[in-house]
Amino acid sequence: MHTRTTVQALEPDRGQVRVRLRSPRGTRHLAVDHLLSLTGYVGDAALYRQLQVHESYATAAPMDLSATLLGTAGGDCLAQPAVGVDALRTPGPSFFVLDAGSYGRLSTFLVRVAYEQVGEIVGSYTHPNSQAPQPATAR
Numbered sequence: 001m002h003t004r005t006t007v008q009a010l011e012p013d014r015g016q017v018r019v020r021l022r023s024p025r026g027t028r029h030l031a032v033d034h035l036l037s038l039t040g041y042v043g044d045a046a047l048y049r050q051l052q053v054h055e056s057y058a059t060a061a062p063m064d065l066s067a068t069l070l071g072t073a074g075g076d077c078l079a080q081p082a083v084g085v086d087a088l089r090t091p092g093p094s095f096f097v098l099d100a101g102s103y104g105r106l107s108t109f110l111v112r113v114a115y116e117q118v119g120e121i122v123g124s125y126t127h128p129n130s131q132a133p134q135p136a137t138a139r
Contacts, residue, residue: 004024005021005023008020008027019031019035041105043101045101059103060104060105065083065103069083069106077108077110078110080113083117083120084120096117098121102117
């Protein structure tokens with residue numbers, strides 16, 4: 001792992017990748033098979049900042065989903081199961097954080113997961129025997 005390091009150049013080299021790195025310690029050259037860029041990306045929570053969505057300090061993801069994901073961590077991210085509507089709930093009535101933002105800085109998010117999340121929420125509203133999230137009522 002190379003923290004506080006920037007990639008200066010990438011070049012293919014006989015089935016590997018030659019990487020030129022620059023860090024506070026100087027320039028370094030590596031030949032690697034795989035390159036992971038774990039940048040700590042976090043979605044923009046400004047949209048729901050005033051809605052009191054409880055976020056995990058560790059992941060910056062909504063708390064219930066974060067706890068569920070961390071509880072099932074390890075193994076193949078391609079085999080991760082659907083988490084269910086309850087893990088996607090927030091304290092706001094009928095408000096859900098979906099897509100990459102729902103995973104905070106966890107690196108296991110897949111586009112397939114976004115489709116599944118939307119399907120679970122829509123399904124909870126359209127299947128009569130499910131415990132559908134109740135829309136907020138006007139007062």
